Amino acid sequence: MTRSFQAIVVGAGPAGSSAALTMARAGLDVALVERGSFPGEKNMFGGVLHRLPGLEKIFPDFWERAPLERHIIKKGVTFMTGDSSFNTVIEAGSFDRPPYNGYTIFRPRFDRWLAEEAVKAGATLLTRSTVEDVVMKNDQVAGVSIVGRKGELRAPVVVAADGVLSFTALKAGLRRPTFDPGQMAVGVKALLELPSDVIDERFGLVREQGFANEFVGCTSGVRGGGFLYTNYDSLSVGLVFHLASLKSSGKTPYDLMNEFLEQPQVAKMVRGGKLREYSAHLIPEGGYKMIPELYGAGIVVAGDAAALCNATGLNLEGINLASHSGILAGEAVVEAHKRQDFSRKGLANYKKLLDDSYVMRDLKLYKNAPQMLHNNRIYREYPELLCAVMEQLYRIDGAPKENLSKLFLKAAGEKVGLKALAADGFSAWRAL
Amino acid sequence: MNIDEIFDFTSFTVDRDPHIILDTEVCVGCKSRGCTNSCPARCYTWNEEEQKMTFVHDGCLECGTCYVVCQEKAFTRWRYPRGGFGVAYRMT
Numbered sequence: 214m215t216r217s218f219q220a221i222v223v224g225a226g227p228a229g230s231s232a233a234l235t236m237a238r239a240g241l242d243v244a245l246v247e248r249g250s251f252p253g254e255k256n257m258f259g260g261v262l263h264r265l266p267g268l269e270k271i272f273p274d275f276w277e278r279a280p281l282e283r284h285i286i287k288k289g290v291t292f293m294t295g296d297s298s299f300n301t302v303i304e305a306g307s308f309d310r311p312p313y314n315g316y317t318i319f320r321p322r323f324d325r326w327l328a329e330e331a332v333k334a335g336a337t338l339l340t341r342s343t344v345e346d347v348v349m350k351n352d353q354v355a356g357v358s359i360v361g362r363k364g365e366l367r368a369p370v371v372v373a374a375d376g377v378l379s380f381t382a383l384k385a386g387l388r389r390p391t392f393d394p395g396q397m398a399v400g401v402k403a404l405l406e407l408p409s410d411v412i413d414e415r416f417g418l419v420r421e422q423g424f425a426n427e428f429v430g431c432t433s434g435v436r437g438g439g440f441l442y443t444n445y446d447s448l449s450v451g452l453v454f455h456l457a458s459l460k461s462s463g464k465t466p467y468d469l470m471n472e473f474l475e476q477p478q479v480a481k482m483v484r485g486g487k488l489r490e491y492s493a494h495l496i497p498e499g500g501y502k503m504i505p506e507l508y509g510a511g512i513v514v515a516g517d518a519a520a521l522c523n524a525t526g527l528n529l530e531g532i533n534l535a536s537h538s539g540i541l542a543g544e545a546v547v548e549a550h551k552r553q554d555f556s557r558k559g560l561a562n563y564k565k566l567l568d569d570s571y572v573m574r575d576l577k578l579y580k581n582a583p584q585m586l587h588n589n590r591i592y593r594e595y596p597e598l599l600c601a602v603m604e605q606l607y608r609i610d611g612a613p614k615e616n617l618s619k620l621f622l623k624a625a626g627e628k629v630g631l632k633a634l635a636a637d638g639f640s641a642w643r644a645l
Numbered sequence: 646m647n648i649d650e651i652f653d654f655t656s657f658t659v660d661r662d663p664h665i666i667l668d669t670e671v672c673v674g675c676k677s678r679g680c681t682n683s684c685p686a687r688c689y690t691w692n693e694e695e696q697k698m699t700f701v702h703d704g705c706l707e708c709g710t711c712y713v714v715c716q717e718k719a720f721t722r723w724r725y726p727r728g729g730f731g732v733a734y735r736m737t
Contacts, residue, residue, distance in 0.1 A: 341728030460679035493685035
């Protein structure tokens, strides 16, 4: 059966549901098309949801209504080797006062809730529908077809929010047919169930406070890192690898994950956790330089589909950028409806809105960060250097002491090489 | 965590019609076969003795790694499963 709408959104993730919500609230008849049996069924992420200025504007009570786990009051980075680790942790009073800086969430719950909000606003949610192709009419995207179904969904404009591989953008000719493994990362995650009081005790938390920790040096030299986030009564623990590096390493994600979980300091953090789910997903980590064409005749692209992901090494932002781009895509489509102009020119305002927003400004600011993070020394030599220096500093065994700078330079010379150290410092300073 | 027990901890509704079809003849000539180590669900296995690639889509996490690392364009089909099929996350 062929059905007609005023707009079609492909993918009911944070970008798609935000777009559908924006358009439905403006009175458009919107279809929100999702391949899972419910929104969020196919989605996974590392674990921290940051502030969502766009959605907060739509729902002033957003954070009271959304299904959340713990709010993050403590953020840490661990530089580690096979048997030692050096931690930096910031715990701030302001992180424990609303509006909170970030929350852990479960995607199958959160994404489903957000899509239901779009439905409440009037959008039509079509689940179990995998988009097969775009329908073209007069060289303009005019709908989509669904795998295994007869008929089409028609609309003068399609929002491609179908995630990192975006076949919708590909079929519409907006993204290149192949991806560079140097611009992609894969994340794997183990969901470990653990009683909430054990989590509170172990990580020094009370009420619904949460802890988020990143790890460097835990990937056997593969470019990437680890994470551990506290949910209410479970831990999200996992690793992220740059695909080009993982591929050439010959190592497997699950073996590296097991090594990580067995590292003595990590093992103590996850002790007693029962494995409840294992998941994996790609992350578009190429940043600004990876962004495809954002709009075409009858189509706009939002979220991971548009590679709107900011990986600076310290934070990994995606959902906030996805949601914001979805809102702006929705606004651009509403505008196009007013003028009844769905041509490429008629949708160009989307890019302008995005360029003016924090989404594109941040991505532009950190456009050199992905390249800086391609430095292999970050993932083995530097964590080894830090741990070795700290170990030396704290060792009191009767041997005469060396002064700190001498100690550091000596260790740096051995582990990294002084020339490389200077070059890396310079490139990090430039990129960040 | 034993990856061979993936069906014990992650839910799947397996579609008999595979969403990914691999032309394994192409893999014989591939120099890297990066899919075999990169796939987080170990869907790809290479048998050195028989010079044969085996691909099973049942435990596919739909992450997209193979789509990106394959350098030989060995897929005759790579799409997401039909609606309602494939991996089903509950709490991730």
